[in-house]
Amino acid sequence: MPLGKDLQTLSDQEIVALARGGREAAYRELIRRYERPVFSLIYRMVRDRALAEDLSQDTFVKVLNALDSYRPEYKFSSWIFKIANNVAIDQLRRRELNTLSLDGAPDARTAEDIEATALQATDRAETPLAELESRELGALIEEAVARLRPEYRSCILLRHVEGRSYEEIAETLDLPLGTVKTYIHRARLELRAYLEPYR
């Protein structure tokens, strides 16, 4: 029986097997491994921290309560990202949160939050390469990603933020490989178009 520290050395499949046997530590290890990637994906999909936290919880509860239906021949990460993506897409369809306020993230309450999450658009006439690569680019990219169609957003986030292969993304999102490549290509074009004024 592996101890808590040893669990970190096991594969996802081995952890799932222990969790199926009723080991609470194995459940917590799965949460520890995936809470940040899942929360990041959902947060960047819905752009609302409180909502993202609720949806992430829903994702983990669905996954952990359905471990018996998990098939070990598939990657656990693909399975959990698939559920996270579905949860986020469902939410976006219900609330149509696929746009981002220029005044900051929807969950921004205080003046500091609004300022921190607001679009940091710099003066176009003074935007050289070095400045584009600076801190503002992250905010610009976040903004640009938030404006993508949800399908493109999922693909581009899984590809470039989570570092998933095209095949894994296709498996995760239940899309043909060609469609994934097309979505990512179009997403890049849209991101480029969004950044066009700043180069």
Place this chain on the structure above:
Amino acid sequence: MRKRLSDQDLDILVTRALARLPLERPSPAFANRVMDRVQLPPARALVLFRRARSWAAQPKRAAALATSYALMAAITLGVVVPWVSANSAGIRFAFGWGVERIAAFGREAGLSLASWAVSTGITDVVRSLPISGAGVWVAVGLVVTAYAGCAIGLHVLLRTPRDKHDEPINHAA
């Protein structure tokens, strides 16, 4: 003099910026809140035990089990006690014979392993053991202990559930 980015440079910049986006972190109590909503599966032995209890929970089955137990106890005692009484001499002989064999084996092993130990005194020691009617009491003690264990197990199996963990498992689920 400001240089305009090429498409390729912009692509690289976008890809790099995406890869640098930080992983967001949920609130510290996130894991606990998830675990509060997760149903941990019970251990397999516990599942089997609950199923057995669920099966035995019906009054007719419980009565049948209790009756079977009482009958088996009566039959066993009715057979074993007279048999032990009638064969106590034979049992004593068999017990003594067994002890004798074990002593002989030990003696032979000792002789073969250590030729110098030709006179260990084991036989005398074994022969001097007080083996008489004790064999009967040992057999009766074993039977009584076994039945007491069964009675306790049956009581645990048939007792009324007291908390949520004791609730019988729904077979249809």
